[in-house]
Amino acid sequence: MERFFNTAGPQTPDSYTIDPLSRFDLEDILLMIRQQRYFVMHAPRQTGKTSCMLALRDYLNKKGDYIAVYANVEGGQALRNNAESVIKSTCDTLAEQFSGIVGNDVPLHLRDEARKTETGSMLTTYLRRLSMALPKPTIIIIDEIDALVGDSLVSILRQIRSGYADRPKAFPQTIILCGVRDVRDYRIVLSNQDIVTGGSAFNIKATSLRLGNFSKEEIHELYLQHTQETGQQFDEACFPMVWDATEGQPWLVNALGREVTYKMRENRDRSVRIIPEMIDKAIENIIYRRDTHINHILKLLNEPNVQKVVLPVYLNQENIDPSISIEDYDNCVENGIINRERGKPLRIANGIYKKLISNLNVDAKTT
Ligand SMILES: Nc1ncnc2c1ncn2[C@@H]1O[C@H](COP(=O)(O)OP(=O)(O)OP(=O)(O)O)[C@@H](O)[C@H]1O
Ligand SMILES: [Mg+2]
Known part of the structure; x- marks a missing residue:
C-alpha cells in the first residue's frame, strides 16, 4: 500500500514520518534515566507526544538495560474525581502493559495481590512489588496524565512520590508523565475545594521537557517522502506557504500534505505538480472542514x-x-x-x- 500523510493519531509504519527519536534530545533523556530522574514531557495536542513516547519505549526495550512500558490513563477521564476507580484502572493498565512486555503473567498476579491493599497506597504497593520482582529496573511512561483531575490526579502523584526514594531496586528507575500541560505547575482543585499545585503533590525535583514543532527542514523531509513514494513533485514555492500556515505544527503539516495530495481528488494523478494555488485551496479546505x-x-x-x-x-x-x-x-x-x-x-x-x-x-x- 502507498504510504500516506497521517492525521489520525500516533504514527504507524505506513505514515510518512520524521524519526520520532530525532524529535527530542535522546542523549539528554538517556542521561536523565541513568540519573533515575522523574520528569514531565509536555506539548500541545497533536504534536507527536504519543508517537515519541512509543518510540522511546521500543528503543529502551530493544537496548535491553531496562523494562519500559507505556500506559495511557486517558480512560480515567470518564472516572473524573473518583480516585479509587482511577487508581485501580491505572494498576490494570500497567499490569497489562508490563505483562505484554515481559511475556508472562507475573505482573498480573502482583496486581491481583496489590488489589488487596487500600486504594490510597495500592499503586505504590504495586509498583514496589513489581520493581522488586522484575529482573531489570523499570521505566514507566504515563500518557494523557492531564486527562485526570482533582483527587484522582493528586492520588497518583502522591503515590508516585511515596515510593520515589526506593528507586530503582524497589520502585521504577524513571517515571515520565506526558500530557498537554506541565503538571508540575498547574493548580488542582480537590473535592473539598482545597487547591494544591501539581508540583506540591509530586514534590520531586522534576524537569519538564517540551516537545517542539517541525523545523522547515523537517517539513521538506516529510513532503519529500511523498515525492519519493509516488513521484509527485511539489513546487519549491509551496514550502514557505506551508511554513507560514503551520509553523511546523505536526498535525497541520500532515493535514495540508494529505489535503493537497489526496483529498483534492484531481491531485491524485501523481503527474500533477503541486503548486502554490493548490496549497491556498488546501488551507481553506481544512479550515472549512474543522477536522480534529x-x-x-x-x-x-x-x-x-x-x-x-x-x-x-x-x-x-x-x-x-x-x-x-x-x-x-x-x-x-x-x-x-x-x-x-x-x-x-x-x-x-x-x-x-x-x-x-x-x-x-x-x-x-x-x-
Ligand atoms: N514523527 C512524526 N512524523 C510525522 N508526523 C507526526 C509525527 N508524530 C506526530 N505526527 C503528526 O501528529 C499527529 C499526532 O500524533 P500523536 O498522536 O503522536 O501526537 P500527540 O501529541 O500524542 O496527540 P494527542 O494530543 O492527540 O494525544 C499525527 O497524526 C501526525 O499528523
Ligand atoms: Mg497522545
Missing part, C-alpha cells in the same frame, strides 16, 4: 479566558490587560495557540490559527 485539531483549537478559542489573551495578541495591542492572569497566558502557551519567546512580543502560533481567530472576530462583529 482545528475543531479542538476552535473550542479553545471560544472560551472567554482564551479570547481575552488571544484577541489583543492577534490585534498586536501592546498594552497588557492587568486583569488577565498568568494562568490564562500559560494556558494559551501550553495549548500552542500563542508563542512566548524571550525578548519577543507574544504572537499567534501560525497562519492557520490566525485565520481561525479572524473568523471569530467576524462572528463577534456580526452578532
Whole structure:
C-alpha cells in the first residue's frame, strides 16, 4: 500500500514520518534515566507526544538495560474525581502493559495481590512489588496524565512520590508523565475545594521537557517522502506557504500534505505538480472542514479566558490587560495557540490559527 500523510493519531509504519527519536534530545533523556530522574514531557495536542513516547519505549526495550512500558490513563477521564476507580484502572493498565512486555503473567498476579491493599497506597504497593520482582529496573511512561483531575490526579502523584526514594531496586528507575500541560505547575482543585499545585503533590525535583514543532527542514523531509513514494513533485514555492500556515505544527503539516495530495481528488494523478494555488485551496479546505485539531483549537478559542489573551495578541495591542492572569497566558502557551519567546512580543502560533481567530472576530462583529 502507498504510504500516506497521517492525521489520525500516533504514527504507524505506513505514515510518512520524521524519526520520532530525532524529535527530542535522546542523549539528554538517556542521561536523565541513568540519573533515575522523574520528569514531565509536555506539548500541545497533536504534536507527536504519543508517537515519541512509543518510540522511546521500543528503543529502551530493544537496548535491553531496562523494562519500559507505556500506559495511557486517558480512560480515567470518564472516572473524573473518583480516585479509587482511577487508581485501580491505572494498576490494570500497567499490569497489562508490563505483562505484554515481559511475556508472562507475573505482573498480573502482583496486581491481583496489590488489589488487596487500600486504594490510597495500592499503586505504590504495586509498583514496589513489581520493581522488586522484575529482573531489570523499570521505566514507566504515563500518557494523557492531564486527562485526570482533582483527587484522582493528586492520588497518583502522591503515590508516585511515596515510593520515589526506593528507586530503582524497589520502585521504577524513571517515571515520565506526558500530557498537554506541565503538571508540575498547574493548580488542582480537590473535592473539598482545597487547591494544591501539581508540583506540591509530586514534590520531586522534576524537569519538564517540551516537545517542539517541525523545523522547515523537517517539513521538506516529510513532503519529500511523498515525492519519493509516488513521484509527485511539489513546487519549491509551496514550502514557505506551508511554513507560514503551520509553523511546523505536526498535525497541520500532515493535514495540508494529505489535503493537497489526496483529498483534492484531481491531485491524485501523481503527474500533477503541486503548486502554490493548490496549497491556498488546501488551507481553506481544512479550515472549512474543522477536522480534529482545528475543531479542538476552535473550542479553545471560544472560551472567554482564551479570547481575552488571544484577541489583543492577534490585534498586536501592546498594552497588557492587568486583569488577565498568568494562568490564562500559560494556558494559551501550553495549548500552542500563542508563542512566548524571550525578548519577543507574544504572537499567534501560525497562519492557520490566525485565520481561525479572524473568523471569530467576524462572528463577534456580526452578532
Ligand atoms: N514523527 C512524526 N512524523 C510525522 N508526523 C507526526 C509525527 N508524530 C506526530 N505526527 C503528526 O501528529 C499527529 C499526532 O500524533 P500523536 O498522536 O503522536 O501526537 P500527540 O501529541 O500524542 O496527540 P494527542 O494530543 O492527540 O494525544 C499525527 O497524526 C501526525 O499528523
Ligand atoms: Mg497522545
